[in-house]
Amino acid sequence: MNTIKNDKSLITMNEGKVSITVPHFDKISAKALVFYNPVMELNRDLSVIALQTFRESQDEDISICDAFGGTGIRGIRYSREIEGVQNVVINDLNPLAVQFTKENILKNGLTNVKVFREDANILMRKCRGKFHVVDIDPFGTPSPFIESATISAKAGGMLCVTATDTSALCGTYKEPCIRKYGSMPLKTEYCHENGLRILAGFIARTSAKYKKFIELKFAHSTEHYLRLYLTLGKGAKKTDLSLKNIGYIVHCPKCLYRRLIYGITPQIPSECPQCGETFQVGGPLWLGKLFDTDFIVKMMEILPSIPIKKDKEAIKLLTRCYEESKGPATFYDLHKISKKLKISAPPLNEVLNKLKEEEYFASRTHIKPTGIKTDAPLETVEEIIYNL
Ligand SMILES: C[S@@+](CC[C@H](N)C(=O)[O-])C[C@H]1O[C@@H](n2cnc3c(N)ncnc32)[C@H](O)[C@@H]1O
Ligand SMILES: [Zn+2]
Numbered sequence: 339m340n341t342i343k344n345d346k347s348l349i350t351m352n353e354g355k356v357s358i359t360v361p362h363f364d365k366i367s368a369k370a371l372v373f374y375n376p377v378m379e380l381n382r383d384l385s386v387i388a389l390q391t392f393r394e395s396q397d398e399d400i401s402i403c404d405a406f407g408g409t410g411i412r413g414i415r416y417s418r419e420i421e422g423v424q425n426v427v428i429n430d431l432n433p434l435a436v437q438f439t440k441e442n443i444l445k446n447g448l449t450n451v452k453v454f455r456e457d458a459n460i461l462m463r464k465c466r467g468k469f470h471v472v473d474i475d476p477f478g479t480p481s482p483f484i485e486s487a488t489i490s491a492k493a494g495g496m497l498c499v500t501a502t503d504t505s506a507l508c509g510t511y512k513e514p515c516i517r518k519y520g521s522m523p524l525k526t527e528y529c530h531e532n533g534l535r536i537l538a539g540f541i542a543r544t545s546a547k548y549k550k551f552i553e554l555k556f557a558h559s560t561e562h563y564l565r566l567y568l569t570l571g572k573g574a575k576k577t578d579l580s581l582k583n584i585g586y587i588v589h590c591p592k593c594l595y596r597r598l599i600y601g602i603t604p605q606i607p608s609e610c611p612q613c614g615e616t617f618q619v620g621g622p623l624w625l626g627k628l629f630d631t632d633f634i635v636k637m638m639e640i641l642p643s644i645p646i647k648k649d650k651e652a653i654k655l656l657t658r659c660y661e662e663s664k665g666p667a668t669f670y671d672l673h674k675i676s677k678k679l680k681i682s683a684p685p686l687n688e689v690l691n692k693l694k695e696e697e698y699f700a701s702r703t704h705i706k707p708t709g710i711k712t713d714a715p716l717e718t719v720e721e722i723i724y725n726l
Pocket of ligand 2: 595613
């Protein structure tokens with residue numbers, strides 16, 4: 339412990355209501371002595387709000403597992419900033435991370451946080467059905483940890499999952515996505531939404547082995563990462579029903595037509611019915627809801643009571659997610675369609691208003707500023723854009 343105190347090569351960071359010490363770092367890297375990424379502050383802010391929202395749906399105080407603790411900042415914030423937390427377990431395999439976490443817990447005067455140094459899979463397997471919330475925030479892919487996380491959560495509990503391997507999930511590289519998630523990605527304008535759906539589909543299929551089904555509460559793609567919040571229900575019949583949300587997306591790279599195809603072994607057409615081009619096929623993935631509108635409304639209500647620096651970003655993100663929460667899967671890109679039509683893009687708001695006037699669902703998406711989420715057919719969207 340003495341190595342931590344009185345050392346000039348330490349940095350103190352303030353986030354939310356806590357202050358933590360980290361070893362000096364020149365650049366953010368998995369090779370840092372103890373990993374801390376200030377860019378993830380918004381991720382942690384939203385996590386505090388989402389977990390407070392979840393806590394308010396429970397009739398008892400909650401236990402939380404932060405399985406990849408780093409400096410401990412996440413678990414420490416959960417203990418300090420969420421009302422109604424019974425205890426928090428913070429775990430990390432790196433012994434120095436554990437040492438810093440212990441110091442940071444003392445520094446913030448917390449008494450309900452325990453620290454472990456285990457492989458996350460082992461810790462979560464040992465703690466079968468123990469936690470109301472399990473938070474998975476590893477380097478890169480969460481895929482090797484999902485099954486253990488599913489096991490360590492109580493029935494009705496919440497899983498929070500971060501994935502930073504966006505190049506795999508969002509289709510820059512196909513093979514790693516197939517290896518890690520058993521799914522073919524799509525490199526399209528909506529590839530980040532697709533990434534969220536591949537990850538959700540993987541979690542649904544993994545937890546189904548244990549007769550557990552997922553219900554998505556909130557999801558976002560921000561900066562270099564994807565983040566999902568979902569609850570795990572129990573029951574074979576409900577799990578079978580929930581797996582009906584698994585399917586494929588066929589996408590035409592030439593005319594931008596796309597279609598959802600539900601089922602594990604559906605008949606998948608190979609040619610676009612609009613232009614005859616060969617389809618790109620993505621999946622299996624989650625075609626169900628990515629958001630629970632009521633959950634997001636509650637997050638927006640709770641947000642003002644939680645002191646965070648990134649409040650404007652959080653409000654903007656939640657507002658977009660609320661707007662798109664009742665929309666269908668995938669979205670169009672105003673610029674891509676305008677380019678196809680060989681016209682300059684009209685104002686996005688006018689396109690959305692026109693779609694609504696014609697009684698279609700129409701909203702922006704948090705993923706792309708020029709994205710249009712709508713249930714209108716492609717021809718209608720094109721006609722509206724062309725005539726504005
Ligand atoms: C992305 S960092 C966690 C950041 C932290 N949650 C935060 O919000 O600042 C990932 C952490 O996982 C730890 N780690 C890597 N593999 C692990 C494993 N198999 N089990 C437990 N911890 C592991 C690393 O030492 C690192 O501290
Ligand atoms: Zn086509």
